[in-house]
Amino acid sequence: MPYPFARPYLTTCGLVPENQESPIHFIEPEITSARYHFRRNHFLYPNLLSFTYWIPIRGNVERPMWISLKELYDLPSVTVSALLECAGNKRSLFEPKVFGEQWEKGAMSQGNWRGVQLRILLEMAGIQEGSVEVVVEGCDRGKRKDSAQEVSYTRSLPLEKAMHPDTLVAYAYNDRPIPFKHGFPLRLIVPGWYGMASVKWIKQIEVSAKPFTGPFQTKDYVYYPEKDSDAGAFPVTAMNVNSSILHPTDRDILSRGIHVIEGLAWSGSEEIVKVDISVDNGTSWAEAELDNDGESGYHWIRWSYEWEASHPGEFTILSKSTDASEQVQPSSPLWNRKGYGYNAVDKVKVKVE
Amino acid sequence: MPYPFARPYLTTCGLVPENQESPIHFIEPEITSARYHFRRNHFLYPNLLSFTYWIPIRGNVERPMWISLKELYDLPSVTVSALLECAGNKRSLFEPKVFGEQWEKGAMSQGNWRGVQLRILLEMAGIQEGSVEVVVEGCDRGKRKDSAQEVSYTRSLPLEKAMHPDTLVAYAYNDRPIPFKHGFPLRLIVPGWYGMASVKWIKQIEVSAKPFTGPFQTKDYVYYPEKDSDAGAFPVTAMNVNSSILHPTDRDILSRGIHVIEGLAWSGSEEIVKVDISVDNGTSWAEAELDNDGESGYHWIRWSYEWEASHPGEFTILSKSTDASEQVQPSSPLWNRKGYGYNAVDKVKVKVE
Numbered sequence: 001m002p003y004p005f006a007r008p009y010l011t012t013c014g015l016v017p018e019n020q021e022s023p024i025h026f027i028e029p030e031i032t033s034a035r036y037h038f039r040r041n042h043f044l045y046p047n048l049l050s051f052t053y054w055i056p057i058r059g060n061v062e063r064p065m066w067i068s069l070k071e072l073y074d075l076p077s078v079t080v081s082a083l084l085e086c087a088g089n090k091r092s093l094f095e096p097k098v099f100g101e102q103w104e105k106g107a108m109s110q111g112n113w114r115g116v117q118l119r120i121l122l123e124m125a126g127i128q129e130g131s132v133e134v135v136v137e138g139c140d141r142g143k144r145k146d147s148a149q150e151v152s153y154t155r156s157l158p159l160e161k162a163m164h165p166d167t168l169v170a171y172a173y174n175d176r177p178i179p180f181k182h183g184f185p186l187r188l189i190v191p192g193w194y195g196m197a198s199v200k201w202i203k204q205i206e207v208s209a210k211p212f213t214g215p216f217q218t219k220d221y222v223y224y225p226e227k228d229s230d231a232g233a234f235p236v237t238a239m240n241v242n243s244s245i246l247h248p249t250d251r252d253i254l255s256r257g258i259h260v261i262e263g264l265a266w267s268g269s270e271e272i273v274k275v276d277i278s279v280d281n282g283t284s285w286a287e288a289e290l291d292n293d294g295e296s297g298y299h300w301i302r303w304s305y306e307w308e309a310s311h312p313g314e315f316t317i318l319s320k321s322t323d324a325s326e327q328v329q330p331s332s333p334l335w336n337r338k339g340y341g342y343n344a345v346d347k348v349k350v351k352v353e
Numbered sequence: 354m355p356y357p358f359a360r361p362y363l364t365t366c367g368l369v370p371e372n373q374e375s376p377i378h379f380i381e382p383e384i385t386s387a388r389y390h391f392r393r394n395h396f397l398y399p400n401l402l403s404f405t406y407w408i409p410i411r412g413n414v415e416r417p418m419w420i421s422l423k424e425l426y427d428l429p430s431v432t433v434s435a436l437l438e439c440a441g442n443k444r445s446l447f448e449p450k451v452f453g454e455q456w457e458k459g460a461m462s463q464g465n466w467r468g469v470q471l472r473i474l475l476e477m478a479g480i481q482e483g484s485v486e487v488v489v490e491g492c493d494r495g496k497r498k499d500s501a502q503e504v505s506y507t508r509s510l511p512l513e514k515a516m517h518p519d520t521l522v523a524y525a526y527n528d529r530p531i532p533f534k535h536g537f538p539l540r541l542i543v544p545g546w547y548g549m550a551s552v553k554w555i556k557q558i559e560v561s562a563k564p565f566t567g568p569f570q571t572k573d574y575v576y577y578p579e580k581d582s583d584a585g586a587f588p589v590t591a592m593n594v595n596s597s598i599l600h601p602t603d604r605d606i607l608s609r610g611i612h613v614i615e616g617l618a619w620s621g622s623e624e625i626v627k628v629d630i631s632v633d634n635g636t637s638w639a640e641a642e643l644d645n646d647g648e649s650g651y652h653w654i655r656w657s658y659e660w661e662a663s664h665p666g667e668f669t670i671l672s673k674s675t676d677a678s679e680q681v682q683p684s685s686p687l688w689n690r691k692g693y694g695y696n697a698v699d700k701v702k703v704k705v706e
Binding site: 097098099100101102143145146249250251252253254255314349350351353 | 450451452453454455496498499602603604605606607608667702703704706
């Protein structure tokens with residue numbers, strides 16, 4: 001096997017480093033098992049022999065400290081059921097096409113993350129006046145294509161998001177230790193934000209009085225609406241309201257009769273309140289049934305719509321979701337040079353015979 | 354699991370019936386394990402309780418007979434290393450798009466099939482004068498979308514191909530019984546032809562004095578070059594000369610330096626003699642190195658080409674293979690309404706930073 005770490009049962013977008021989709025047609029209704037969680041890496045997997053089991057919490061704090069895994073495990077824990085979606089999910093759908101991993105619909109997975117609220121650790125260390133961000137560094141590092149210098153994967157959060165009660169320093173996924181590939185022993189979990197914020201293999205946590213300017217903050221994970229200039233750029237943060245049609249699959253040939261159109265819908269933080277389906281390419285719409293357990297939350301919901309395909313022909317099926325803050329999927333995506341945040345109305349074309 | 358038989362580690366093109374690609378980036382150089390063999394079905398899996406363990410060989414023969422599995426196993430066997438490629442492999446690349454499973458590059462797999470030459474069985478039964486075809490019926494059956502009548506999956510071979518020494522009634526794949534999903538207990542193997550010819554779950558073998566006209570022979574697996582008429586239609590038979598670039602992946606972003614471009618090349622029956630690579634969208638070409646063990650055969654070969662990407666920019670990489678009968682991949686595919694036999698020059702676009 002030329003790529004010993006990647007798995008044949010995930011859909012390959014890239015191999016070195018490893019970028020593989022979740023088998024989105026198969027994932028169980030609520031929980032993606034670790035085995036089928038999507039993988040998105042910026043560097044090769046880190047050498048954890050360099051991990052000390054003591055995490056420094058430092059920078060603009062009253063009491064710089066090191067916290068051990070043992071101490072972390074002993075702190076009060078919370079569990080958050082959260083969807084992680086790669087900012088590049090559905091990148092392959094942009095027109096004109098953009099470079100980068102050609103993710104289809106499977107660069108997202110969800111499950112139960114357990115750990116300590118980041119704010120507990122920050123309060124233990126004591127945030128100083130004038131702090132604006134919390135910078136979290138991962139153990140993964142290497143050279144970027146745009147520079148000869150080695151860098152680590154490091155991202156910052158605004159203080160407010162870092163202090164949010166659902167932002168975790170997590171050590172368990174679905175009641176087991178986080179698998180190595182997904183950030184063992186500690187992973188930042190930032191529910192509602194695209195996955196780049198959830199730094200794996202945490203090495204240190206630093207409170208900062210000024211905005212962080214590392215390349216994964218200011219070069220990557222930025223929306224650049226122009227092909228040839230950086231005009232209008234703004235950072236990638238919360239997940240956009242979105243939906244995917246899982247069945248039927250694109251270009252399927254169906255018999256006449258009743259078909260259940262099924263899929264997923266999600267949004268960064270607000271609950272999905274409505275999913276509209278069109279079977280005539282947007283001329284008319286009807287509401288799908290939502291399989292919503294009533295929890296507000298950070299996870300996707302399933303929806304379904306019974307369609308009676310009574311006559312032969314070609315049909316374009318659309319799904320359009322709306323969240324509680326009245327964000328609605330647009331008919332066209334915001335094209336951007338690096339291909340982040342695709343959330344246009346989902347589309348599948350079928351033929352009824 | 355709503356689809357109990359399909360596997361999450363294969364790439365889904367359709368689920369009922371099950372159509373899943375092989376993880377083409379991972380398959381070992383020569384042999385695809387059964388687990389990762391692509392799956393292409395026309396109906397749900399058959400109920401093998403209806404299988405009698407006796408296969409009739411009848412029709413236009415001197416001595417109609419039933420042969421048991423035991424008798425088959427006792428006959429002299431041969432092993433043929435063969436690539437099976439779905440006729441719809443790469444269907445997703447046709448422009449304009451066509452309906453049907455949107456196979457990418459992974460609807461092909463190869464391995465060692467062992468069994469009895471079909472011609473031995475036909476000679477045992479004694480082919481009568483005037484026979485033109487051998488019709489092989491599978492146990493899988495159901496309703497097609499274009500008719501209310503139930504039919505079985507049945508295909509015919511011209512007598513000459515049926516009598517070819519490499520056409521087998523196979524019972525083993527990679528030295529193990531053929532897995533149920535791939536045709537247990539008996540599968541016809543027709544090396545060099547697209548996979549539709551290799552009927553799974555053989556139920557009976559019939560010699561015929563006239564051409565077979567079942568729907569999988571005369572409606573499906575026919576090239577229809579016109580969208581709205583059947584003018585110019587001709588049957589799908591041997592695999593076209595073809596190649597796939599496996600690495601880099603499409604829209605990859607590469608650093609400057611040496612990159613190995615790698616892929617596969619294959620043809621219906623003739624050996625691949627040359628694979629040409631272009632890194633400038635066809636302006637200039639150079640020969641790839643072939644990893645060819647010298648066997649003529651029915652399997653793919655690997656090829657590689659070292660490319661020095663010395664300056665930044667966007668590059669379109671092409672691969673074009675030539676076989677021993679001087680068949681060459683065309684620059685455009687033969688568009689056909691059902692999307693079979695795509696074999697245009699393979700193309701991957703990358704950006705060097």
